Structure formats: structure tokens, C-alpha cells
Amino acid sequence: MFLEIRRRAFLKGSLATAVGYLSGCTTTLESGRPGARVGFTPVPRAASDGRTVLIADEYEYQVFIPWGQPLRSGAPAWSWPPSAQAQAQQVGIGHDGMTYFPLSVDGRHGLLAINHEFGSNRHVFGAARPAAPEQVLASQHAHGASVIEILETEGRWRVVPESRYSRRIHLNTEVEMSGPVAGHALVSNRARNPVMGTLNNCSSGQTPWGTYLSCEENFNLYFGCKDPFEPSAKQERYELTSGDSEYGWHHFDPRFDLASRDYANESNRFGWVVEIDPYDPAAKPVKRTALGRFKHEGATAIEGRDGRIVIYMGDDQAFEFIYKFVSRGDWQQMRSAGISPLDEGILFVARFDAGGHGEWLPLTIDDPTLAGAFDDQADVLVHARLAASLVGATPMDRPEWMTVAPDGDVYCTLTNNSRREEPDAANPRAPNPHGQIIRWRDQDAHLGTRFIWDHFLLCDEVYETEDSLGSPDGLWADPDGRLFICTDGKQFEGKPNQLLVADTATGGLSRLLVGVSDCEITGLTTTPDRRTLFVNVQHPGRGNPRLTSFPAPDDGTTVPRDCTLVVRRKDGGIVGS
Numbered sequence: 001m002f003l004e005i006r007r008r009a010f011l012k013g014s015l016a017t018a019v020g021y022l023s024g025c026t027t028t029l030e031s032g033r034p035g036a037r038v039g040f041t042p043v044p045r046a047a048s049d050g051r052t053v054l055i056a057d058e059y060e061y062q063v064f065i066p067w068g069q070p071l072r073s074g075a076p077a078w079s080w081p082p083s084a085q086a087q088a089q090q091v092g093i094g095h096d097g098m099t100y101f102p103l104s105v106d107g108r109h110g111l112l113a114i115n116h117e118f119g120s121n122r123h124v125f126g127a128a129r130p131a132a133p134e135q136v137l138a139s140q141h142a143h144g145a146s147v148i149e150i151l152e153t154e155g156r157w158r159v160v161p162e163s164r165y166s167r168r169i170h171l172n173t174e175v176e177m178s179g180p181v182a183g184h185a186l187v188s189n190r191a192r193n194p195v196m197g198t199l200n201n202c203s204s205g206q207t208p209w210g211t212y213l214s215c216e217e218n219f220n221l222y223f224g225c226k227d228p229f230e231p232s233a234k235q236e237r238y239e240l241t242s243g244d245s246e247y248g249w250h251h252f253d254p255r256f257d258l259a260s261r262d263y264a265n266e267s268n269r270f271g272w273v274v275e276i277d278p279y280d281p282a283a284k285p286v287k288r289t290a291l292g293r294f295k296h297e298g299a300t301a302i303e304g305r306d307g308r309i310v311i312y313m314g315d316d317q318a319f320e321f322i323y324k325f326v327s328r329g330d331w332q333q334m335r336s337a338g339i340s341p342l343d344e345g346i347l348f349v350a351r352f353d354a355g356g357h358g359e360w361l362p363l364t365i366d367d368p369t370l371a372g373a374f375d376d377q378a379d380v381l382v383h384a385r386l387a388a389s390l391v392g393a394t395p396m397d398r399p400e401w402m403t404v405a406p407d408g409d410v411y412c413t414l415t416n417n418s419r420r421e422e423p424d425a426a427n428p429r430a431p432n433p434h435g436q437i438i439r440w441r442d443q444d445a446h447l448g449t450r451f452i453w454d455h456f457l458l459c460d461e462v463y464e465t466e467d468s469l470g471s472p473d474g475l476w477a478d479p480d481g482r483l484f485i486c487t488d489g490k491q492f493e494g495k496p497n498q499l500l501v502a503d504t505a506t507g508g509l510s511r512l513l514v515g516v517s518d519c520e521i522t523g524l525t526t527t528p529d530r531r532t533l534f535v536n537v538q539h540p541g542r543g544n545p546r547l548t549s550f551p552a553p554d555d556g557t558t559v560p561r562d563c564t565l566v567v568r569r570k571d572g573g574i575v576g577s
């Protein structure tokens with residue numbers, strides 16, 4: 001309780017100086033929230049032994065779409081290790097960001113678009129290094145995303161076996177690039193190979209026009225080189241460096257060999273937001289380059305004043321930035337004219353100033369500072385990190401997920417930063433092992449260049465209490481003022497990662513679910529009626545069956561498998577209540 005009071009006192013203190021900063025904004029971040037209800041019995045902090053998932057007494061869960069489940073009838077059944085050919089027809093590994101797209105009015109029939117961020121070589125094929133091209137191909141087919149047609153009957157969710165929608169998108173799926181970088185020399189190779197695949201798809205988003213945004217994060221981990229290679233300063237900023245790679249794909253696939261002259265610009269084709277139309281299985285995924293290239297965590301879309309679309313995005317690395325994209329015009333008018341609202345607009349980066357205010361700085365070649373350092377707008381977008389540094393953006397403590405609450409406040413998890421030595425107003429812990437949740441409100445209904453901000457939660461203030469959490473990551477604000485928070489990192493006394501629900505009106509925290517040893521809890525989406533929540537258990541036990549066999553094997557193997565949990569209140573109520 002004492003900590004709670006301190007936290008709220010802190011929020012009020014920082015807001016006092018922000019009041020009146022936004023012209024026409026008469027509220028502070030503390031006011032105007034509906035009273036939210038978080039009424040379930042929290043799982044005790046110390047209850048988990050790491051072997052299986054725990055959930056609040058009022059709730060139940062169903063294990064769903066584990067890694068390797070056949071996408072449709074006729075696809076190969078799960079066996080370990082999966083062949084490359086089988087894996088391309090099965091649910092991928094590394095379940096992460098996802099969105100439920102309804103097909104029926106009652107919301108019990110729909111499409112789950114889901115990211116497959118990563119799976120280690122040991123998890124996918126049982127060795128640290130690939131020894132044959134088949135293993136690289138299996139790994140590539142385990143990555144990417146899936147669209148899966150699903151249906152609820154008699155309280156159980158299942159995959160629709162004869163679906164015209166279900167599909168896998170992986171490293172060898174043909175995709176398109178669109179926007180200012182499409183066709184540019186920076187993304188062209190001497191090999192003239194088509195643009196293929198998506199990689200390390202982390203968090204996600206959805207557009208008002210019913211498409212899925214899948215975000216490429218740590219793409220650099222898949223590029224290596226056999227021969228000596230001198231990275232440019234721009235490549236170094238994206239951690240594309242000489243030497244071997246964690247995955248070793250470059251030993252069998254020259255696209256991922258940084259020293260290959262034929263594929264010299266392949267790495268510039270990754271690090272983008274990829275738009276996928278779940279309702280059109282023939283539509284190619286499109287890399288929307290106007291949104292910039294960095295280690296994208298997520299892409300949170302909201303309609304601003306005048307119908308312009310605004311996308312909030314984080315770059316998840318220590319000392320990288322928070323961005324927003326604003327479309328040139330009304331998204332419906334642009335689409336009617338055959339133009340994607342994600343292809344034309346301005347990319348901004350955030351500067352958080354002391355005193356609880358901040359500014360969005362445009363990244364355009366019209367800026368003399370950028371004109372002196374980059375050839376054209378495509379160069380700015382491909383190297384957005386360097387452009388953001390030049391205009392004076394605030395280096396943050398690893399920006400992860402963002403979500404927009406019903407009152408317009410934007411919340412963002414800053415997961416941790418062990419390397420921070422100098423605190424600043426927005427990143428006040430040095431070092432920062434446990435992270436924080438920052439929030440802001442933009443002037444002019446998400447369109448303005450000024451904002452006010454404060455911290456919703458500094459995790460070290462609760463870390464050693466019953467409300468403990470550390471390294472917040474997945475985040476979703478529901479329409480009633482609840483904030484769902486997933487963790488990915490060190491928890492107090494070595495407990496597993498977890499899902500908590502916060503009441504944004506009081507700051508109170510309640511633990512809904514606890515995962516298993518060495519997993520991440522991530523991915524949050526619900527059916528339209530919010531009676532069903534889908535949330536992911538990523539890399540349970542890091543693939544090590546000695547730590548956990550979750551989910552309980554029914555397949556003759558003991559390899560723990562990434563999966564989705566279907567979470568419901570036993571009384572059929574709104575999830576989170």
C-alpha cells in the first residue's frame with residue numbers, strides 16, 4: 001500500500017509541471033479514466049514451481065495451436081525434429097504478437113494471425129549448428145507468421161481443417177516492398193533475387209482496414225559471414241558485424257552471407273513492418289518502408305483527427321528510440337484512391353524532456369541536418385536509427401509494446417537496460433534491471449508534435465512485493481481501463497514470467513497467470529466480445545525437457561512446445577474482470 005501511494009504521489013508530482021503544456025488540453029493524464037474492475041483472485045507471487053502454467057481461480061485455459069500442429073487436413077502430423085517440408089505446413093515456433101480477426105458476427109469463428117519470432121537451432125533440429133541445408137530450411141520455415149482459421153464449438157477452440165484462409169508465411173515466401181524504399185538501390189542485389197520472407201517477427205498490430213502488421217525485430221542475428229567482411233558504420237549500428245551468426249544460415253544460404261557480393265543488400269530487406277491481409281490468402285505480404293527500418297517491436301495503429309492513421313512503434317534495443325508514423329491523409333480516402341495509408345506520410349521520433357513534456361521530431365530529407373548525412377528519403381528510412389540520433393531523439397531503455405487506452409493515453413513498456421550508466425527523466429534508473437511503463441498523451445488527437453508524459457509504473461518500486469513484476473514487455477489496454485502486462489525477463493526469486501492486469505485508474509496490479517520455467521509470456525488478443533483471451537507461452541523451458549514438458553506431450557515426444565493459451569473466465573465474463 002505504501003508503495004502504491006508513493007507511486008501515485010510521483011505521478012501527480014511529475015504531472016503538475018505538464019498541465020497547460022498542450023494547447024487546448026485541459027486534462028492531466030490522471031483524470032478522465034473510467035473506473036476499471038479487476039475482481040479476480042490473484043495467483044500468489046511465490047506459488048509457481050515452474051513446471052506448469054498457473055491461472056487465477058476464477059479462470060481456465062486450453063492449450064492451443066502448439067508449434068508443429070498441422071495447419072490443415074493433409075499436412076504432416078507433428079514429429080520431432082520436423083522436416084523442412086513438414087514445417088512449412090505446420091504452425092511455426094516462437095509464438096509472439098497476434099491478432100484475432102473475426103469471420104462470424106458472434107466472434108466464435110475467426111482467423112488468428114500470429115508471429116513466429118524465433119526458435120533456437122537446438123529446439124528446432126537438436127544441434128547448435130546446422131550440418132545440412134535441410135536443417136537451415138527447417139529453421140527458416142519455422143520462422144515467420146501464420147494465419148490460422150479457428151472455431152469455437154461447445155467451449156473448445158479448434159483449427160478448421162479445410163480452410164481457404166490458413167497459410168504459412170516464412171523466409172521463402174515471396175513478399176513485396178512498398179513505399180519510398182521499394183526498388184531502391186539500397187535493397188537491390190546483384191543476384192537480382194526477388195524479395196523473399198520475413199524474419200524474427202516479434203510484436204504486431206492491426207489496421208482499421210482489417211490487416212495485420214507483423215514486425216521484424218532481431219534480423220541481424222541471422223546474418224553472418226564466412227570470409228572477412230568490413231561492416232560499414234551504418235551496418236554496425238544495426239549490429240551486422242563480421243563473424244559467425246547464432247543460426248549459421250549463411251553456411252548454406254548465400255542470402256544471409258554478409259560478405260557475399262551477390263547479396264550485398266539482402267540485410268536491408270529486413271527490419272520492416274510487414275502488412276499481411278488475413279482475409280485474402282493470395283495477397284502477398286508487403287513491407288511498408290515508410291515506417292522505417294529498425295528492430296521493430298510492434299506497430300500500434302490508431303485513427304487520429306481527420307482520419308489520418310497513426311502508428312506507434314518501438315525499437316527494442318538499449319538506447320534506441322520510440323517512433324510514430326502519421327499518414328499523409330485520411331486513410332479511407334487514400335485507400336479509395338488506391339494508395340496505402342502506410343506508404344505516404346511522415347515518420348517521427350520521440351524526444352522526452354524533463355518536466356513531463358516532449359516532442360516528436362520528423363525524419364525527413366528536408367531537414368538540413370539529415371540532408372547533409374543521407375542521399376535521399378530512402379537512405380533516411382533504411383538507416384532510421386542513425387537519422388533519429390542526428391535529430392536528437394531520446395535513447396530509451398529498450399522500447400517494447402505500446403497500446404492506446406480509451407482516453408487516448410499511449411502506454412509503452414521499457415523492458416530494462418543493464419547498460420545504462422546515466423539516468424534521465426524518462427529513463428530514471430541506472431542501471432535499470434527491472435524496467436518501467438511510460439505513458440504519454442499527444443497534442444491534437446495523436447497528430448501533434450508535442451506531448452505530455454509520465455511513468456505509469458517503475459517496476460523496482462514493486463519488485464520485492466506481492467505485486468512483483470520485472471521486465472514488462474507485452475501490453476494491451478482494454479476498453480474499460482484495464483492494462484494487461486506480460487513479462488519477459490528476470491522475475492523476483494527466479495519465478496517464471498507472468499501476465500498481470502493493472503487498473504489504470506488506481507495503479508493496482510493483479511496476477512492473472514504464471515508461465516513455466518524459461519518461457520516468455522507474450523501476445524495478447526481477444527475475441528470481439530472479450531470473453532476469450534489468447535496469450536502465448538513462448539519457448540517453454542527454452543526447449544529443454546528437463547525444465548518442463550509443458551504443454552503435456554500427447555505426441556510421444558518430450559520436447560516442450562511454444563503454444564497459445566485460450567483463457568476464459570469460468571463464468572463467461574469479460575477477461576481481466
Ligand code: FEO
Binds near residue numbers: 297400
Ligand atoms: Fe521480440 Fe523485444 O522482444
Ligand code: CA
Binds near residue numbers: 202401
Ligand atoms: Ca518483446
Ligand code: CA
Binds near residue numbers: 415473
Ligand atoms: Ca522482451
